[in-house]
């Protein structure tokens with residue numbers, strides 16, 4: 488294992504490469520990463536890095552967004568099959584129908600989406616900036632794609648807007664149930680419940696805090712409380728436990744995102760060595776999806 492880590496570090500230096508990893512990547516991948524974070528943070532790093540090569544240990548919409556924000560860089564995915572099913576859960580035809588039905592419609596696209604869907608959208612958001620960005624839009628009518636649960640959470644926080652929901656979902660988060668969280672609360676009565684907004688409403692109703700992966704980690708780190716029930720993918724445990732050795736975390740149903748877990752040290756080493764799995768986005772899609780991504784970075788400031 489150490490040999491592999493040494494080899495990756497040498498290749499990184501030789502090739503002026505950086506490794507970005509999402510909080511849901513495996514512990515060993517997070518350990519070797521230069522930057523670990525939520526989707527918003529990683530998009531900002533991808534836009535501003537001086538490295539020639541970005542190795543993105545996440546899922547395809549993340550690598551694609553990094554390439555769109557930084558088309559002159561090489562973006563390598565350790566595993567091209569690491570895809571987020573939710574990213575495909577909206578239809579361009581439906582967006583067009585919505586646009587025809589509402590004059591002042593803004594299509595707000597969760598970054599967990601294909602570049603093609605982004606092309607048909609007005610602005611992108613992540614779970615850490617969606618409420619702030621939707622609030623700041625001049626439009627009354629918002630079509631929120633693809634995630635229904637994040638959309639509903641935003642609608643609750645921004646009641647002055649008419650938010651139309653789309654039926655996308657994250658299979659990892661929607662498999663958490665209120666019954667499990669309720670039992671965990673009963674077993675650990677001092678624990679606070681921290682949930683990702685991709686969870687179902689029945690789970691969010693039990694939460695003391697709702698936020699992105701980075702939001703959950705920051706909340707637990709800054710809280711005087713000592714026990715937390717975590718309702719998101721259990722990869723956040725690596726950073727949570729590193730930063731909070733005096734606190735205890737219970738993971739609701741111990742969920743894993745199988746796609747995030749496809750990233751491995753062996754695959755990182757292989758793409759660094761060979762340059763395989765470079766993300767390509769055609770010029771038309773690249774310029775169409777850059778606009779809503781840049782608008783997000785601007786409005787989220």
Ligand code: 13P
Nearest residue numbers: 525526527613614699700
């Ligand atoms: P974050 O932006 O909160 O890291 O979420 C990304 C994601 O894929 C959640 O399932």
Ligand code: SF4
Nearest residue numbers: 546571572657659744
């Ligand atoms: Fe997609 Fe869900 Fe995995 Fe996040 S946890 S990447 S939304 S499948």
